[in-house]
Amino acid sequence: MENASTFRTLCRENGWKCTPQRLAVYEYVCTLPDHPSVDEVRDAVRKTIPTITRESVYRILNEFSGAGILYRMDQIDNAHYDADAAPHGHLVCEKCGAVVDFPLKRMPEIPDCVEKKHVRHIEVRMTWICPRCAGKKDGDL
Helix, strand or coil: CHHHHHHHHHHHHHHCCCCHHHHHHHHHHHHCCCCCHHHHHHHCCCCCCCCCCCHHHHHHHHHHHHCCCCCCCCCCCCCCCCCCCCCCEEEEEECCCCCCCCCCCCCCCCCCCHHHHHCCCEEEEEEECCCCHHHHHHHHH
């Protein structure tokens, strides 16, 4: 099993124990083309490990994200509102959540597989550490 071998290597490199829970989360996420939530991962993994908790799945996903194995997409469920409805991009601070606008030199292209008339919103968002948070030590947050 290629995923299990890759997973063991990742565990060694990151100093993690190779637990069945971590492996199940890793295998599930690696098989998906979409972007599952913590609850979707938990529900899928519970089919093979019924005792796994949401907190465990959340912690494991955050470990994977912190190691660069996964990309964590934040600021999706919590609404922010922008008075500037013209096309522009956003920088979102990974630490404090502050949102800063930036101009777009050109709009992203809509993929051929999408009918343009069905597109309701285009967003360009980058995450960063804002200057205020960059000046803080981790314990200062």
